[in-house]
Amino acid sequence: MPRHNFNDLQAFVTVAREGSFTRAAAHLGVTQSAVSQVVSGLEARLQIRLLTRTTRSVSLTVAGERLMEAIGHRFDEIEAELDALTELRDKPAGTVRITCGDNIIKTTLLPKLIPVLAAYPDIKLEFNINYGFCDIVAERFDAGVRFGATVAQDMIALPIGGDLRMAAVAAPSYFAEHPIPMHPHDLAAHRCIDIRFPTYGGVDAWEFERKGKKLKVRVEGQLVFNTTTHIADAAVGGLGIAYLPEDEFAPHLEEGRLIRVLEDWCEPFSGYHLYYPSRRQPSPAFALVLEALRVTK
Numbered sequence: 001m002p003r004h005n006f007n008d009l010q011a012f013v014t015v016a017r018e019g020s021f022t023r024a025a026a027h028l029g030v031t032q033s034a035v036s037q038v039v040s041g042l043e044a045r046l047q048i049r050l051l052t053r054t055t056r057s058v059s060l061t062v063a064g065e066r067l068m069e070a071i072g073h074r075f076d077e078i079e080a081e082l083d084a085l086t087e088l089r090d091k092p093a094g095t096v097r098i099t100c101g102d103n104i105i106k107t108t109l110l111p112k113l114i115p116v117l118a119a120y121p122d123i124k125l126e127f128n129i130n131y132g133f134c135d136i137v138a139e140r141f142d143a144g145v146r147f148g149a150t151v152a153q154d155m156i157a158l159p160i161g162g163d164l165r166m167a168a169v170a171a172p173s174y175f176a177e178h179p180i181p182m183h184p185h186d187l188a189a190h191r192c193i194d195i196r197f198p199t200y201g202g203v204d205a206w207e208f209e210r211k212g213k214k215l216k217v218r219v220e221g222q223l224v225f226n227t228t229t230h231i232a233d234a235a236v237g238g239l240g241i242a243y244l245p246e247d248e249f250a251p252h253l254e255e256g257r258l259i260r261v262l263e264d265w266c267e268p269f270s271g272y273h274l275y276y277p278s279r280r281q282p283s284p285a286f287a288l289v290l291e292a293l294r295v296t297k
Contacts, residue, residue, distance in 0.1 A: 008041060010028075011039055011042075012039050012068075014028055015051065015058060016051070016072070017138070017140070019059070020057075021036050048061075049064075050063055051064055076140070077281075081281070091120050092283070092284035093122030093285060094123065095124040095126055095285075096125050096142050096143075096286050098126070098127055098141060098143050098144065099127075099128040099134060100129070100130070100144060101130075102228055103247065104160075104272055109160075109293070112160075112293055116288050120288065125289075129227065130198075131197050131198060131227060132197065133150070142283075142289075143274050144275055145160070146275060147269065147270060148271065148273045149269065151273055154277075155276060156275065158273060158293065159271065159272075160271075160272050161271040162271055163270060163271050164246065164270075164272070165267065165268050165269070166244065166246065166266045167244065167245070168187075168242070168260065168261050168266070169243075169249050169252070169253065169260050170235055170238075170259060170261070171236055171238040171258060171259070172256070173238040174191075178191075180261055183262075183265075185217060187206070187219050187241065188218075188220075190219070190240065191220075191239065192220060192240050193225070193241065193242040193243075194223070194225075195225050195228060196225070197226075205219075206219055208265040209267045210264055210265045219243075221240045222240065223239055228248055232249055232258070235249075236252055236257045246260075
């Protein structure tokens with residue numbers, strides 16, 4: 001029986017992941033027609049259709065899903081092993097892709113990883129700002145950053161910071177015109193600055209805890225963001241009460257631009273963790289990233 005050409009399998013995997021022949025061609029550095037011909041040749045040899053094509057989309061057939069599940073991760077493993085060969089060189093190389101939120105880049109990732117980039121010029125870092133719970137394996141990220149309690153059990157989770165607390169804050173100018181809330185339910189009478197997470201689509205309730213008692217409060221206001229980047233600035237501007245991990249408000253709290261409320265309802269919780277697939281052997285570049293981010297006792 002003749003051997004299969006693995007180039008056509010790689011082309012199929014790339015089209016399946018990208019959901020487009022055009023994007024797959026750009027990723028592989030070839031023409032769209034070349035990718036289409038290679039995949040069509042694979043289907044002809046297997047005598048079964050792997051992809052359903054329309055003018056607007058490309059999707060997997062049942063057979064395509066089965067093949068993708070069987071071989072998709074194998075190409076990742078091959079790439080990881082090829083990256084691991086850089087151990088034979090004087091300096092590790094390669095791109096490390098991390099998906100995370102905005103603030104953790106500023107407070108933790110960049111400060112700890114700048115020395116790595118300076119020492120190893122052949123290492124590249126790619127940060128993807130994403131507040132959703134994306135599948136890092138399917139999206140081909142090396143790692144993601146989440147709070148410890150939200151990391152899936154089949155992942156390796158590395159703490160990259162200590163415990164955190166949430167903080168409800170507003171500007172002095174806001175509290176000059178509105179009463180200070182004494183209980184989370186009081187927030188219903190306030191203007192609140194909210195965030196819409198892409199994973200859920202809707203605006204989620206604010207979660208509080210005191211002495212083991214947990215409660216959720218749905219709030220309303222004039223502002224909703226899909227990232228945390230501008231929430232602190234909006235709060236400083238007197239536009240309402242904001243609710244985020246306390247480190248996002250730290251400079252404003254220290255300098256009196258924001259006032260913290262409901263502090264007794266904000267108990268510590270497991271902080272940021274870098275997580276990555278347990279079955280994947282870290283490349284030398286990724287191993288250096290892990291070592292730089294590891295929290296020392």
